[in-house]
Amino acid sequence: MKLRGLYAITDSQLLAGKFLAYVEAALDGGVTLLQYRDKSSDEARRLREAEKLRELCSRYKTQLIINDDAELAARLGVGVHLGQTDGPLTPARALLGSKAIIGATCHSHIELAEQAAKEGASYVAFGRFFNSSTKPGAPAATVEMLADARKRLHLPICVIGGVTLENAEPLVGHGADLLAVVHGLFGADSTQEVTRRARAFNALFKI
Ligand SMILES: Cc1ncc(COP(=O)(O)OP(=O)(O)O)c(N)n1
Ligand SMILES: Cc1nc(C(=O)O)sc1CCOP(=O)(O)O
Ligand SMILES: [Mg+2]
DSSP, X not given: OOOOEEEEEOOTTTTTTTHHHHHHHHHHHOOSEEEEOOOSXXXXXXXXXXXXXXXXXXXXXXXXXXXXXXXXXXXXXXXXXXXXTSOOXXXXXXXXXXXXOEEXXXXXXXXXHHHHHHTTOSXXXXXXXXXXXXXXXXXXXXXXXXXXXXXXXXXXXXXXXXXXXXXXXXXXXXXXXXXXXXXXXXXXXXXXXXXXXXXXXHHTTOO
């Protein structure tokens, strides 16, 4: 499967009271990867919500990724995204198997991405490219490093952090394969607008 297009990421606060409706609206517009990102420690709710997302994703033929938690990903038979402090990639690959999608946060460091590739990552994520209300303190990355990363890396590159329809085009132009978006997608006033935004993000890959 080609990892290219919109990578939608959920946010439990932003989506409170409209979680499944907004996720389904995004899937309807086209989503390559959907990440379940819930930073709470309510394990029962996380399992329940992740199971619902797995069902929805299977209906829309979208791949589900769990943030942070390789054990939960293994339990559901889906992929995982791991940051630099979320545990090593090699055991996660052994746990999830060769076909699972495993992503790695690399901030703005191409060396971290090269290491992640060696350890079996399916894609690498760089960010934050713009101001992010979801994660304001994330370290910054630049379009120049993205262009350099594109020349040096041979696996899909994901970009994240404040990505919107207004600023995403240069990221795709400089080699991004996946646009990872929370607020720029789900911070919409209606399900119709979520679907429109998802379609518009995907259209950036067809230019
Ligand atoms: C696609 C994608 N890229 C980066 C991140 C950030 O991961 P991490 O640094 O572990 O931070 P948290 O999201 O866990 O707060 C991500 N989740 N997804
Ligand atoms: C979860 C996350 N990680 C980032 C990083 O740079 O590693 S930025 C970020 C938040 C992404 O949300 P939004 O699209 O609303 O900015
Ligand atoms: Mg993490």
